[in-house]
Each structure stands twice: as C-alpha cells, then as structure tokens.
Amino acid sequence: MVSEVLSGLLVKILESKGKTRDFVLREFDKKLFRAIVENNPKRRPRRVQEYKYFMLMSMLWSVLRNIDRGIISHEYLKRAVQTLVNGALLGNKEQEDANRKFKEQYGTAPPAFVVISPTMACNLHCKGCYAASHSGARFNLSYSIVKRILQEIHDFWGARFAVISGGEPMMYKSDGKTILDIFNEFSDMFFLMYTNGTLIDEEKARRMAALGNITPAISVEGYEKETDERRGKGVYKKVLQAFENLRKYGVPFGVSITATRHNAELLIEPEFYDFYFDEQGISYMWIFQYMPIGRGIDTQLMPTPEQRLKMLERWEVCLKEERRFVADFWNSGIVSDGCIAYGRPGGYLYIDWNGNIMPCVFVPYYVDNIKEIFAAGKTINDALFSEFFKKGREWQLRYGYEYGAQPGNWFMPCSIRDHYDNFKRHIASMVKPEDENAKVALEDPSYHKAMVEYDEK
Template identity: 45%
Template sequence: MEIGKLLEKKLSRDAFVFGLERAIWLKLMSGKEPYKIKDDTYLMTRALLNSVKRAYEQGISPAYKKKLSELLLGKILFRGFKSKIPHKKTYGIEPPSFVTISPTNSCNLKCVGCYAASPCAEKHFEHLDYDVFCKIIEQNKTHFGSHFVVISGGEPLLYRGKNGKTLSDILQEHNDVFFLMYTNGTLINKEVAKKFAKLGNITPAISVEGFKEETDWRRGKGAYKKILQAMENLREAKVPFGISITPTSRNIETLFSKEFIDFWFEKQGALFAWSFQYLPQGRNPDMHLIPTPEQRFKSYFETWKFVRKGYMIADFWNCGTVTRGCMAAGKPRGGYFHILWNGDIELCVFAKIKDKNPTLNNVYNLFNSGKSIVDA
C-alpha cells in the first residue's frame, strides 16, 4: 500500500508510524556508535514522525498530503541513503544532506542583532540570478541525491529574479524538492498561504522570540501581531508550519518554558522548532545577548525534555549528537553548506568563512568555469 494511503486514516497512520519507529530503533541499536548518539537520534526521529502525525491530525491540503508522503517520507527519509550511493562510490564519502540558499539579502524588518545584517533600504537589495538558483537546486539533486533544500535570507518572500520570477516560481519548477523556509512571517498573507497549499512542497519556519514583548523588542513593533495573522492564514489554508527561535540571555528562560511550548505548538499549531543560540555577528553584535553558560546548560536538559515528549525541537548546539557534530562545510552524513545572494559559498550560515580560491568560493565563478557544486 502507498505511504499516502496509510497516513490517511488514524488507525493505519498510528500503526505505520509505530512500525517505522521500531524499525529505526532496531537499526540504530544494531550499530556500533555510542548509545547516547543512537538514543538521541531515535528520539529526534520519533519527534519528526510525531510532527507528521500531528500535521495530518490538524489538517493539511491534498497537495501537502501528497508531497509529505512522496518527498519527505519517500525520497528524503526512506530512499535518502540509497540516493547517496553513487556519490560515495565516486568520491569515497557521502555527499552533504542538503544545501542552504539565501537568495536575497532584502528584508522588510531590521531585527536587533540580525546575523545576516539584511538591509531595509531597496538600494542595497541583491538577488541570486534565477537560472543560477535553479541550477543549484538541480545539482543538489543530481550530484548529491538530495531532494531537500533550505531557504534563508534576508526575507525569502522578497526574492525577485531579473526576469521577475519569485520563490513561488522556484517551488513550482522544482516540485520534486521539499523546501524549508526561514521567514519573518509578516508577508504571509492569505494569497501566499493559498499558493503554498496548492504547491505543497514548502514549510515555513516563522521566527518568534518568545511572546509579544520579546518578539516586538527584537523584530519591531507590530511584528508579533503580523506573525499571529500569518499563522492564522496558514492554518486556514492547511499549510504545515513551524517556528524558528534565537535564544538570547534575555529570552532563553521563556523559550524553554511549558507556557511557550503550549502556546506555539498546541494553540498556534506549530509542528517543529529550530533553535539557533545567539551569536554576536551581523548587525550591531551585542555580547550581552549571548546566553550565559548556566542558561545554555539548563537549556540542554529543557530541549531534550520536550523532544522526549514528542516535540521536534532541534538545537544546533544541544542536539549535536543527532548530526554527529558540526554540520558545516558539507560534512558527510548530515552536513550542508551555504550559498549567498551574491553567489558566495560559505561553510555555514553562522560561520562567514569561504575558500580562498575565487573559482571555488563563488557559485557564479564555479559555473562559469565549467565546474559544479561538487567542486566547491
């Protein structure tokens, strides 16, 4: 029976997910890695599968039902390993799991301490060439065997190619890829939500800083209200979404509280949370916003407490066991690299480091020299 049909009804969905969880557990436990790594990987995978169950229970559009089963569970989770075999045979190592693309530095907000330092004025706008954007996605599939791409920014919904094409055109043209988009959420109106619902291959991760006080302090007055409206639009259109959080010394206690999880997951319907601890870089770095060692230590236990309860909360520091350490520089098994709006290729979104060779450190130069992203 097709995965999509198994997920339709609660009884078969629960049985399918239970069987899959057990198979993953047995597979992990048969390996030689330390128990902690195996157990954490299982817990996070179980939380991910729980998010898929919750998406069906909350209601998602027909297009999302099709794409979640075909892409997320089918090509990415189930067949993801087999798709990497050709690369491993050729190069001796597994390829990166995905590519993160920031196609524009344009943004309509001016958040305190933004790591990307995205400008608000139009005269500073830069956009990745549409054809190059498409070529990166295609090569991520053909060379890395990956059908998953992360979109960041700037604000991705402000992307405009020279031909006038937008992110919606990218989604439509690459409908065999599932996209995770980091967004401030303020531009997700009813029309945008309906487009996503029709396409079914993107899930927004909307940035929140806590509740109204924390969010409006960092993102500007009125941002919190617009975020709630965006989530209402997504729920109405039956689009699955999550949140993105940046723990700082000011808000970390709030972000890992039961009240926070209840509000955003249970009341607003978020299916996942990505957590990036504040780094003093980008716009006006503030050392005082760095979480203290005591706060970070406590957040580790709070993060895993909620993961054990079935909430998918992935912290790039506290959940390093799942990715077997740092993900930067296209590390085999779980790694990635970052491509900017000007074509620069970086080790990581948060590590502004690139190769000293100009042919290899920029995707325009790379493609113009007849090379591919494998050579980066």
Template identity: 35%
Template sequence: MKNTLRENAEALALKTVLGYINGKDPDEAIAKVLEWVDRYDEKEGTVAKQRKLIHEVLGDKDSNWYRLVKSFWTDIDPEVRKKTFENFIINATILGGRRKAEARKKYGCNIPWTILIDPTSACNLHCIGCWAAEYGNHLNLSYEFLDSLINQANEIGTRMFLYTGGEPLVRKADIIRLCEAHPDCQFMAFTNGTLIDDKFAEDMLRVKNFVPAISVEGFEEATDSRRGQGTYKQVEKAMRILREHKLPFGVSCCYTHENYKVIGSEEYFDWMIDQGAKFAWFFTYMPIGVGSPTSLMVKADERAYMYDKIRAYRKTKPIFTMDFWNDGEYVRGCIAGGRYYFHVNANGDAEPCAFIHYSDTNLKEHSLIEALQGPLFSEYAKHQPFSPNYLRPCPLLDNKGALADMVHNADAESTDLSAKEDVDDLTAKCCEAADNWKGVADAIWQKTHPGSPL
C-alpha cells in the first residue's frame, strides 16, 4: 500500500531532515537533526518529553549515546543510513503512527507497530532449548502470503517487520524480494548468521531496508555447545562481512541460568561493540514446548542481575540495548497481542507473542484485521497491563494464571508445531519463577517508582 497524497506531502517535508542525515560531518549533522526535531514538534509538542531526553543524551559529545550515533556516520553506508532513518522514523513511526491511531478507532482493536513472522520452520542448526529445532523442516509461508500480509499491515500503518523462525535466511531470496517490493517498510531478522555471505551483503546494500540481529550465546564455548561446533567462528565471519560492507547489524542474546554472568559481563558487551554491533536484544529463556527443561530458567536474583547490568551499561557503552522482559517499564508492560506486536508462525497462525504458542485465528483463512479483532487478542487488550508493576509484564512468566485464563476464555488452541502443549501445564512450569520474581520486582519498583501501585 502506497502513501496517500497527504502522507506523500508530509513525507516530503520530513525528508528535509534526510539531507542532514546525508551530511558528511556527523557533528554538524547531529546538531541539525536536533534543531529539526525541535522545529518539527514546535507546535504540537507531542514528543516534548522525548525531545528533552534526546537533547540530554546527545548534548554531551563524550557520552556513549553521542558516540553511538556518530558511529552511524563512520561505520555505515550513507544510503543505508538514510533509508533506515526514513523507514524507521518517518514511515514506521510518524506516518505509520497516525494511520494506526485512525485504524484503532475504526476497527476497535489493538494495531501493532510491528509484526514478527516465521517465514519458515526450517533451520540449518539444531540449538538446545529452541522451539524451532523441534519443528521439523517442512513449513513455509509462501511469498504471496507474506506479500499480502505486509500489504494488509501497511493499510493500517504497520511498516516494521521482524522475521524469526526457523532460520529466516533459509528464505533469503524471498526476504530480499519482499524488501524490494516494499521499499517504504523496514525489515529485520533474528538469524543465526551462518547464511550471511558476500552475495547476501551485496543484496542488503542494494535494497537498504534489511537489518539482521545475530543470535549469540556468549563466547565460543557457550555458543558452540548450544548451537553446534564451529557456529561461533561463522558468526564472527558474518559480522566481519557486514562490517566490511558498512551494513548495520545487532546481536540477539538469550540469557539462561547457565550463561547470564557471561551475557551480563563487561567483556561481552565490549566484544559486541568491537564486532560492530549497533544494538542488542536480550531475551530470557522460557520453558516453551512439551518437555523443555525448567532448569535453564534464570532465578529471581539472576534476572535482577541482568536488570542492573543492562541499565549500568546504558550509561557507558555505545550500543542500544533492549531487554524484552525487564524493559516493561518503558512500554507499560506487555506489548503482545497486537498492542505493539504479535507473531505469525510458519503455519500462518496469529499468536500473541513469539513465546506464546496459542491462537484462534489462522491468517491463511482470515484477514489481518480479523486476527486482531479475534477473541485471544481481545483478551490481551482487555487485561493489559497484567500488573501495575511493569517489571512484571508477562501473563505467563510473571502473573500466574493470567495467560491460562485468557486462552480458556478465548477458546484458543495450542499452535505448538511439534506437540500440543496444555496451557495449564505450561503455566505450572512458570509458577515458581513468578512467585520468586514478584518479591524482587516489587522491591525494585518501590525503590525506582516510589508511590506507584504494585
């Protein structure tokens, strides 16, 4: 779906800033972008809080944030930099945001900022604890299905798409084709990195709207023991190829009871930065799937350790970090069920979240709007946030029974592709962790948000 005439006119006005982004001198460019943000928001003041924050963090040329932003001028291809800004800020956030607000009113349901899609259940690795490892190698969403889903999403303002799987780059030809067909959208992928080669990097440079996040479990021994011998070296090779082509990329880390100390170490953060990563996602291990062990789940004090470490590095390290659970405070709790995002598995089932494998709507048979208006996503919309303490965002991991109630109320079914998992059995695996985290999370919340309800 193309921009409307009004949106085109607005996009054109907004694109003046792209000239600054293209400037050769990063110091001058950053100053001009800051001036532009002020001018753009002068009348509406809708992002006044964010503007203040941007000025604070970018006002200090020695700060880690200034160094990170500046590295986009030294490390990244100028055309890719420009396209990423255009799609992420202008198309997905500003123009898409307006369209989403209209759609929310019109359809009376959550409208997501992004959709996470499994284009395939196939994977070239077989990692311990990964649900995709058990899926087998037979499910793929067709190019036509993916194209139609993206078109439907564009209609309601969603222009940001994340791929996972399986290993999404098993479908790299279709992924590049979709980037070409939808130049106004931004695409990202969680990938094991082993299929990134020079040819793919050339394709990324050509389309300019695809950014990978490479999964790493720590250093060589930990990565290879979970993902297979030689994987770490392949990951370093993929990062080198991306660096040499001046392409942006990030890292995706799953922290467990066994590796959290390494993932939270300064040495590991410095390694990611040295490799050239501009951002890092942190996920904690969840015992999803029949038979998956609970022993890898972090204890409450280990989760708190990651909370402290990631926040401390945010003040010093030039890398943008997102902690999927512990950052609930910045987005008012759970973002699933279409509130900010939802997940489409390789069978086309619309699931509230990548970690919640239950659904009542298959997108091969129903439209995107029908999925968003469906019983399970409506249950999410009705009950979010699941706790006033946003450090306890999750209806599975943090709020005992909340997910099971919604799944039962919606009459949703297990969509686990290897073996159906009863939601009460899944809940039982997470109860102890939820109880233990409550005490720790409430103490942090009271300290950081005095007077806020628990």
C-alpha cells in the first residue's frame, strides 16, 4: 500500500498542470524511490525493487503524456482518481477493515482481484485462441452470478479492481444487461477489459468515458499483416477505428499482444513502441508470451529462450529510458514477486463462463465451480482453500515469495510453463481440465516432454 503522503501527491499530479505539476512530480518521484527501493520493507533484492519503482513511474508518465495530448478526458480522469487511484491503487478504510477481517479469519491476506470471463462467445475465430472461443459458443455466466462474485471480492477482500476477459466481453448479454451495466453497477471498482476491440463503436466509447472506471486492452498481433493473419481479414482496420473512438471520447486504452516465436523479433524493434505509444496514443502495452493451451496447441510457438532474453532487454529500455508502461508476462514476473495465481495474497484467481474456478487464465484446470459453491451456501473464500490452490501457494512460497532476499528466478516465474514437471507432479493432482484441449495436454507425454525441455533450456 502506498503511503498517504504518496497518495496525496499522486492525486495532485493528476489534477495539476505546468510548473506546479513538475514540482509535485519531482517530490513524488523521490518519495516513491525512497519508499520502494531504499526502505524496502520486505528486504527484497535491490534490483527487484528498482524494477517496481520504474514500473510505477512509467505507468504515471504514460498517463501524463496522454493527458497532455488531450486524449484522456477530464471527466474520465475525475472518476478514475476516485476509483483507480483512491480505491484500487491506494486503498481506503473500508478496504483495510476487510483485509484485517480476512486475515483474522484465515491467517493470510486475501487476493487482490479476480479475472472473470463472463462469456465464451466471440465474434472472431482467431488461430490459437487461449479460450478456444467462437461465435457459436453459448456459455455464459448469469448476470446475478457475475454480480455476486464482484460483490463478494469487494466486501470480503476489499478488492477494488477486476479484470474482464473472454470470449469477447462486449458480446456478453444476460437478463437484458451487458458488460457495461456491470461496470456501472460497481462504480467504486476499476475494470481492465481484454477485448478484440471490433465492437467498440462511438456510442460504446462515449459510455466508457462517462463510466470512468474501465480501460480496454485491445488485442493486436503486431501491425495489420500479423493481426489480420491471426484474427481475420479487416480486423486491424476495426481496431484502429476503436482506437480513434476511444481517443475522441478520452478513454485511456492499451494493447495486448501474444508474443510467439514468429513475432518476437518485431517486439524488440523500437519503432513498434513508437507507433503504438506515440502515434496511436496507448497508455499501456501487455505482452503475453504464447502459452500452449487452448485451440491448436503448439509448443513450438513459444518464444525461444534467446528471444525471451532479448524481449527482457527491450522491456528494460521501455521502462527505464522511454518511460513507457509495458508489462511482459513472464519477463515482468519480477515486479509482482513472482507468480500471482492460486489466490495468493495480493494475487488473483480466474473464473470462466462455466463458473469453473482456476488458479490463473493460463492454468486451465480446476476443482471448484462458483455456481456450485454459491448453491451450497458457501462463498468465494471457500474456493481459496482447495488442496489445488493450497499446493500452488505452497510452491510460490518455496520458490521465493517467502524468502525476501533470496527468491528463485522470477524471470521464470510461471508455475505451469516454466516449471511444468513440478506443476504436473506436485500441484495438479486430482484436478479437472477446463476443456478437451487441456485434457489432451495433461495426458499427452509428448506435450510433457516438450514443456520440460523448454524449461531446461
């Protein structure tokens, strides 16, 4: 939790201009560095703390640049300060109370957020979709279930942040409500929504601006050629139109990219970042290195270890020199003290369109189902203490979360991709696969071999 002094300064920075802002910004910068790097309460390695400091400052710089360009509206900013800054980032009394109560009851701190995919339906049919979504998919979580999940994490965990994924969330409909109605209902929470962007027309962008508690992360695969190749002809043009609509109404947005062996080289070119940050006005970029799950599993698509290293070097330049807010999953595992899955303190869990509760979007296995949990009179907290989740958290602790000064290699943080043998032997016993693809992967010896070979390289 950032201190009250820092939170006060941050609000001032976002609300001021010119020399006043420069002055407050310098003060904030110094104090943030002291709090994270010098004071370092958990005694993490200094380099780990430096990454965290650069990450936070690059987030701030990316937003400030877009405020100055006039593509984040004042109306949006006012709302976002209330929700994202005062709620999701800094915390308030209500959240502290929830956190304390949770610790008293369970002897550990709660997770910070959930990722929910309320629908499997999607208007596209992308190659290698991690969710294997398509337009014919009809699986949906009902509005009342989505609402109850969010209400519980809000009340029991003090959470003020949630991620919506899919399927395509803009296709979600239940009881006459859409995903924007959810955002409206939880106006003191902030939402990040992964979307293909093709359904963000002017009216949707205008509504998002008025809501002020949602930022869309739009999927691209590179430029037009790479995006249309995977997502379908004409998709990239629609994405650029969505960018324009969001700029027009002042909604900050980002892009989300799957890094594969084929596009990894593109992601280390400086021009790529110039184009999206400077020309298109994104406020953040999430890079997800391909995870062999979902439709058309292919372990050979994972970026090679050499490419992964080059991407790490490029990420450092983005943060430290260009001050651009980029997260590269999994190279950026260092800023979250490693893997954040399995409902770890400050981490998250994932719930799909069937209600299955998974440790992570990229770990397609489960034990509990939220609809069954609610029907049995239990709460989301009960799902945190399955053997599956407990074993995952135990591994996280052993791998370094517990050992402040001497963690494992957090550049290889992933419980499933970077440590597959351990995952299969020690974490994933007695689990159910989310779908047929996950079942095949778990049972296939050649998949096991390919994953282990990758980890050992």
